[in-house]
Amino acid sequence: MGEEVVKKPKRKERMPMPEQDPKVRATNFEEVPLGYTPEMAIEEAIRCAQCKVPACVCGCPVNINIPAFILEIAEGNFAAAARKIKETNALPAVCGRVCPQESQCEEQCVYNRMGRAICIGRLERFAADYERENDLVEIPEKPAQNGKRIAVVGSGPSGLTVAGDLILLGYEVTIFEAFHKPGGVLMYGIPEFRLPKDIVEAEVNYLVQLGVKIDYNTIVGKSIKVDELIEQGYDAVFIGVGAGLPKFLGLPGENLGGVLSANEYLTRSNLMKAYRFPEYDTPIITGNRVCVIGGGNVAMDSARTAVRLGADTYIVYRRAREQMPARSEEIHHAEEEGVKMMLLTNPEEILGDENNMVRAMKCIKMELGEPDESGRSRPVPIAGSEHEIEFDVVINAIGANANPLLTKSTPGLELNKWGYVVADEYGKTTKDKVWAGGDIVTGMATVIEAMGAGRMAAMDIHEKVMGVPKNKDPSPEALPDDMECALPSGKQP
Amino acid sequence: MYEIISMKELVPSIFEAIVKAPEMAKKAKAGEFLIVMADEKGERIPLTIADYDREAGTITIVFMTIGTSTYKLAKMKAGDSYYALVGPLGHASEVKDYGTVICVAGGVGTAPIYPIARAMKEAGNKIITIQGARTKDLIFWEEMMASVSDEHIIMTDDGTYGRKGLVTEPLKEILERDGDGIGIIYAIGPIPMMKFSALTSKPFGNLTMVSLNSIMVDGTGMCGGCRCNVGEETKFTCVDGPEFDGHKVDWGLLMDRQRIYLDQEKEALDKYMKEVE
Numbered sequence: 019m020g021e022e023v024v025k026k027p028k029r030k031e032r033m034p035m036p037e038q039d040p041k042v043r044a045t046n047f048e049e050v051p052l053g054y055t056p057e058m059a060i061e062e063a064i065r066c067a068q069c070k071v072p073a074c075v076c077g078c079p080v081n082i083n084i085p086a087f088i089l090e091i092a093e094g095n096f097a098a099a100a101r102k103i104k105e106t107n108a109l110p111a112v113c114g115r116v117c118p119q120e121s122q123c124e125e126q127c128v129y130n131r132m133g134r135a136i137c138i139g140r141l142e143r144f145a146a147d148y149e150r151e152n153d154l155v156e157i158p159e160k161p162a163q164n165g166k167r168i169a170v171v172g173s174g175p176s177g178l179t180v181a182g183d184l185i186l187l188g189y190e191v192t193i194f195e196a197f198h199k200p201g202g203v204l205m206y207g208i209p210e211f212r213l214p215k216d217i218v219e220a221e222v223n224y225l226v227q228l229g230v231k232i233d234y235n236t237i238v239g240k241s242i243k244v245d246e247l248i249e250q251g252y253d254a255v256f257i258g259v260g261a262g263l264p265k266f267l268g269l270p271g272e273n274l275g276g277v278l279s280a281n282e283y284l285t286r287s288n289l290m291k292a293y294r295f296p297e298y299d300t301p302i303i304t305g306n307r308v309c310v311i312g313g314g315n316v317a318m319d320s321a322r323t324a325v326r327l328g329a330d331t332y333i334v335y336r337r338a339r340e341q342m343p344a345r346s347e348e349i350h351h352a353e354e355e356g357v358k359m360m361l362l363t364n365p366e367e368i369l370g371d372e373n374n375m376v377r378a379m380k381c382i383k384m385e386l387g388e389p390d391e392s393g394r395s396r397p398v399p400i401a402g403s404e405h406e407i408e409f410d411v412v413i414n415a416i417g418a419n420a421n422p423l424l425t426k427s428t429p430g431l432e433l434n435k436w437g438y439v440v441a442d443e444y445g446k447t448t449k450d451k452v453w454a455g456g457d458i459v460t461g462m463a464t465v466i467e468a469m470g471a472g473r474m475a476a477m478d479i480h481e482k483v484m485g486v487p488k489n490k491d492p493s494p495e496a497l498p499d500d501m502e503c504a505l506p507s508g509k510q511p
Numbered sequence: 512m513y514e515i516i517s518m519k520e521l522v523p524s525i526f527e528a529i530v531k532a533p534e535m536a537k538k539a540k541a542g543e544f545l546i547v548m549a550d551e552k553g554e555r556i557p558l559t560i561a562d563y564d565r566e567a568g569t570i571t572i573v574f575m576t577i578g579t580s581t582y583k584l585a586k587m588k589a590g591d592s593y594y595a596l597v598g599p600l601g602h603a604s605e606v607k608d609y610g611t612v613i614c615v616a617g618g619v620g621t622a623p624i625y626p627i628a629r630a631m632k633e634a635g636n637k638i639i640t641i642q643g644a645r646t647k648d649l650i651f652w653e654e655m656m657a658s659v660s661d662e663h664i665i666m667t668d669d670g671t672y673g674r675k676g677l678v679t680e681p682l683k684e685i686l687e688r689d690g691d692g693i694g695i696i697y698a699i700g701p702i703p704m705m706k707f708s709a710l711t712s713k714p715f716g717n718l719t720m721v722s723l724n725s726i727m728v729d730g731t732g733m734c735g736g737c738r739c740n741v742g743e744e745t746k747f748t749c750v751d752g753p754e755f756d757g758h759k760v761d762w763g764l765l766m767d768r769q770r771i772y773l774d775q776e777k778e779a780l781d782k783y784m785k786e787v788e
């Protein structure tokens with residue numbers, strides 16, 4: 019492919035990612051990190067030691083052959099790098115952006131101990147973007163059809179992975195998706211400024227070109243039941259419907275106008291493009307003072323959206339900053355953009371005005387006490403510290419539960435006590451011909467873990483339907499014979 | 512995809528569209544609804560499945576123009592297609608032999624009441640229908656309603672047709688006359704009409720089902736935007752309803768929650784009206 023390789027002394031430190039200035043980006047929905055230039059990518063790629071035993075690969079739930087794709091970048095073969103990644107990951111532009119690399123591939127990188135892990139995610143993103151933006155995406159040749167039909171429920175990362183893997187093995191694959199757009203949380207949850215939607219659509223389109231059929235506006239459990247799919251002759255059904263039921267705290271005043279779930283807020287903004295209202299018809303409450311309850315990534319995404327819609331935005335979190343589950347990068351981004359943190363603060367009641375709209379929230383201050391079951395210091399209320407804070411919008415970002423719509427209409431599918439689907443390590447459920455994976459099995463996890471689950475299920479389906487024994491290691495060339503990654507998440511002790 | 516087979520204005524500002532949707536037509540039951548998006552930039556709005564033809568593979572919707580989305584739908588013609596159509600959603604009405612069923616319809620509420628009345632009739636019930644509208648020109652589906660009713664009372668606010676007055680008046684009379692014989696009451700229409708129908712029947716204790724028209728997004732229980740209070744509990748209209756016991760609904764909250772987006776809805780409608788002029 020031969021971009022010219024710039025010879026420079028090998029750099030030691032991680033190549034920083036250029037970003038939009040916080041002041042500017044706080045007023046737009048464009049992507050925050052701007053991506054590497056080819057020169058930057060090569061400079062970062064040549065830092066990689068090309069380890070004989072690449073620990074990084076074990077940190078990746080889909081075991082991408084990381085040294086191999088990085089070598090292609092180092093040599094200027096960017097499209098080849100992208101193709102290498104796509105051997106095991108059909109959504110590289112997505113994962114390069116949203117994987118928590120610091121606790122996956124990059125955590126395992128040999129340089130991580132010195133705080134200089136190779137920027138694997140950024141390089142992955144670069145390769146995928148380069149390939150797409152330069153129209154170099156090649157559609158692999160279609161294998162001979164094997165005559166078997168697979169139904170995939172949900173077009174989130176788990177479902178897309180199952181579909182992508184099985185289509186390449188000669189199956190006829192149909193995805194049934196409740197919404198009018200594909201991608202699941204990638205489309206309706208994660209905001210545009212972190213993951214542009216045209217990138218999601220382009221990666222899904224790659225699968226469609228491979229032959230995957232997507233039936234939109236089809237709610238399995240309502241429009242059609244799992245048993246009906248089996249009766250229609252599908253040889254296997256994969257359930258990847260995500261978690262998708264918003265949690266509320268059960269506070270007084272929680273149904274007032276202006277109190278919403280992060281799911282609703284983000285779906286309006288992302289999927290329905292309410293941030294472009296009135297060009298798009300769906301409205302969103304912008305608010306003057308917005309409170310986001312929670313300390314995870316969903317809370318950061320909601321708060322950063324609220325800032326962009328023009329609100330003075332606060333995060334109310336009952337524990338301390340160090341205990342926030344969000345990625346530190348996301349917390350940092352949020353603060354840079356002007357989100358204010360009210361830590362060790364617990365909401366007790368939401369107060370409304372005469373029109374049943376939010377006017378304020380009653381909170382109590384907390385202090386850290388003894389460690390609880392999760393090992394984190396338990397926050398305990400400080401008596402007498404109740405106070406009222408004025409807000410006109412309150413967004414609940416405290417997590418999700420399992421949505422029972424599909425599961426309760428599917429007899430024979432065993433659920434655990436929280437309503438998640440019980441499945442073995444390959445996603446096989448207790449129901450004949452039915453597999454499941456992603457958030458509906460594990461509770462809310464990550465994109466790449468959902469994809470890992472999809473990969474495992476695809477291998478198992480192939481074994482059960484076609485009798486092809488599964489390869490215990492999905493990407494054998496990536497690893498020397500004496501090295502084993504524990505599947506499915508690959509993380510080593 | 513979701514092609515409009517026929518489109519007509521039943522009465523001023525109330526439209527009927529028959530749409531090709533074979534899968535939905537196969538499954539649809541009285542009381543269920545669908546979600547429609549007129550075009551790619553459209554909003555997802557819930558509408559009741561007012562009728563279905565399993566053989567022709569069509570479903571019927573009836574809607575009143577009140578904002579951008581419904582005006583957009585009203586502009587579409589036979590041969591056009593909706594961008595998205597999904598359903599059937601929600602719980603179907605519990606159809607069984609109750610003895611006598613009173614069906615109270617207000618305005619556009621006639622459309623959602625019709626399939627319920629028909630199903631109840633088929634289940635062996637005696638049907639008493641009270642159909643109300645502001646004025647004579649706004650009464651639609653009169654013959655269809657009559658065909659499934661044993662007793663059919665028409666009410667107009669201004670007395671231009673049928674009896675003059677509100678639907679709650681004959682409702683009260685019937686309950687006074689024959690309260691014990693009434694198995695269930697269905698009241699569907701604008702919020703005040705449902706609220707006052709429920710208030711009217713409350714002293715008599717007859718179960719009164721209403722169909723709530725909360726603002727929705729997904730219709731699958733994913734967003735919680737359609738929350739309402741029923742009894743002391745929070746319910747999601749799309750998956751727990753849309754029908755609830757009218758004696759337990761917090762009407763004030765429902766009404767206020769419908770006004771959350773009032774300012775933006777006005778803005779959007781003004782913009783849309785300018786564009787189509």
Ligand SMILES: Cc1cc2nc3c(=O)[nH]c(=O)nc-3n(C[C@H](O)[C@H](O)[C@H](O)COP(=O)(O)OP(=O)(O)OC[C@H]3O[C@@H](n4cnc5c(N)ncnc54)[C@H](O)[C@@H]3O)c2cc1C
Nearest residue numbers: 172174175176196202203238259260456457463464465468
């Ligand atoms: C706001 C937010 C931010 C996040 N940020 C990150 C991040 O930065 N990095 C990261 O790794 N992870 C992140 N996550 C988590 C990650 O997105 C999820 O773990 C992942 O998307 C789960 O994938 P899935 O395939 O299980 O399901 P989902 O992505 O939830 O997709 C499920 C799909 O199934 C469809 N569906 C549901 N029910 C039905 C039905 N009955 N019939 C048909 N279709 C149905 C849904 O419409 C949806 O399209 C985030 C999550 C949220 C909510």
Ligand SMILES: Cc1cc2nc3c(=O)[nH]c(=O)nc-3n(C[C@H](O)[C@H](O)[C@H](O)COP(=O)(O)OP(=O)(O)OC[C@H]3O[C@@H](n4cnc5c(N)ncnc54)[C@H](O)[C@@H]3O)c2cc1C
Nearest residue numbers: 556557558559573574575577578579580581724725753776
């Ligand atoms: C389960 C269900 C079934 C429904 N079935 C029907 C039906 O069969 N026929 C029909 O005409 N409508 C029905 N509706 C109501 C319909 O969804 C709304 O009329 C529609 O969403 C309005 O969209 P819009 O953009 O045109 O108006 P908007 O711009 O959203 O609203 C304009 C104004 O109307 C008021 N309003 C908003 N929503 C409603 C509402 N749901 N009901 C009454 N007033 C409202 C608001 O105060 C607002 O200011 C149903 C609603 C639900 C939840």
Ligand code: SF4
Nearest residue numbers: 078113117122123139
């Ligand atoms: S998919 Fe995620 S975990 Fe795997 S290499 Fe890429 S960024 Fe790392």
Ligand code: SF4
Nearest residue numbers: 066067069074127128
């Ligand atoms: S562990 Fe780090 S240095 Fe070694 S191959 Fe992987 S990315 Fe390169």
Ligand code: FES
Nearest residue numbers: 730732734735749
């Ligand atoms: S419309 Fe989203 S939960 Fe009911």
